[in-house]
Each structure stands twice: as C-alpha cells, then as structure tokens.
Amino acid sequence: MRFLSLCCLCSLLLLPACDGQTRERRTARGEDFVSDPDHLYFRNVRSRDYRAVTLSEGLEAYYHDDLEGEPSLIIRDNWLDDRAELLLGDRPLSLPEVRELYDRLRSGSAESPYSDDRQRRAATEVVEDYLRLIGG
Numbered sequence: 148m149r150f151l152s153l154c155c156l157c158s159l160l161l162l163p164a165c166d167g168q169t170r171e172r173r174t175a176r177g178e179d180f181v182s183d184p185d186h187l188y189f190r191n192v193r194s195r196d197y198r199a200v201t202l203s204e205g206l207e208a209y210y211h212d213d214l215e216g217e218p219s220l221i222i223r224d225n226w227l228d229d230r231a232e233l234l235l236g237d238r239p240l241s242l243p244e245v246r247e248l249y250d251r252l253r254s255g256s257a258e259s260p261y262s263d264d265r266q267r268r269a270a271t272e273v274v275e276d277y278l279r280l281i282g283g
Contacts, residue, residue, distance in 0.1 A: 179232055179242075179281055181231045182282060183229075185282055196212055198210045202223075205228070206224070206225050207223070209222040211273050213266070214261075214266055218235050220233070222234075222277050222280065233277045235260070249275070
C-alpha cells in the first residue's frame with residue numbers, strides 16, 4: 148500500500164512538468180531546432196534514401212540519392228547543437244522559404260527549380276523530411 152501511495156505521489160509531482168506547451172517550447176528554441184525523437188526518426192528511418200557526408204565533427208550533409216544536378220537540395224544536420232537547415236545550392240533557406248518551395252514542388256509550378264518529375268518527387272521528399280526533422 149505504501150508503494151502504491153509513493154507511486155501516486157511521484158506521478159502527481161511529475162504531472163506539472165508535462166505542461167503540454169510543446170509548440171511554445173519549440174518556438175522558443177528556434178525554427179531550426181531538432182528534437183531527439185525527430186532526429187532519431189530521420190537517422191534510423193529516412194536517412195536510407197540519402198548519401199551522408201561528414202563535413203566536420205557533429206555536422207553532416209544529406210544528399211538525396213534520386214536528386215542529382217543543380218540546384219542541389221541538402222539537409223545539413225548539426226546534431227551537436229540540435230539544429231538543421233535546408234540548403235538550396237549553397238544558400239540556407241528560412242522556414243517560410245522552405246514552405247513556399249514545398250508548395251511550388253507539390254503544385255508542379257513552373258517556378259519550381261526542378262522540371263523533371265523524378266527530381267520534383269525527390270525534392271519534395273527532401274523538403275518533407277526536413278520539415279519532419281525540425282517538427283515543422
């Protein structure tokens with residue numbers, strides 16, 4: 148009985164720590180923050196479609212296997228700082244630019260940087276993986 152009471156007391160003490168404000172905490176950390184679960188999902192499930200290149204300690208670049216040519220679309224993962232960014236060519240994109248690119252890729256817009264269907268599908272996958280990685 149004491150054990151059960153102790154468990155209930157511990158649960159009640161831990162309950163306020165789960166405030167349910169995940170989105171607010173993520174916003175406070177920045178739009179390029181990568182949580183541990185999102186990082187593990189990308190590394191264990193999604194990275195099989197990518198070629199990884201270690202740029203320096205804690206910094207890796209992921210190139211999609213089906214996306215060749217210019218402009219390159221690269222996920223750069225700074226796992227030591229829990230950050231990631233999406234690069235179009237050598238330019239990092241802001242979150243609004245990423246969402247705009249995603250909309251153009253999904254709509255098949257002529258303004259998309261990729262005209263070939265195979266490349267457009269691969270680029271869409273890269274953007275989806277990046278958005279999932281940062282929880283966007």
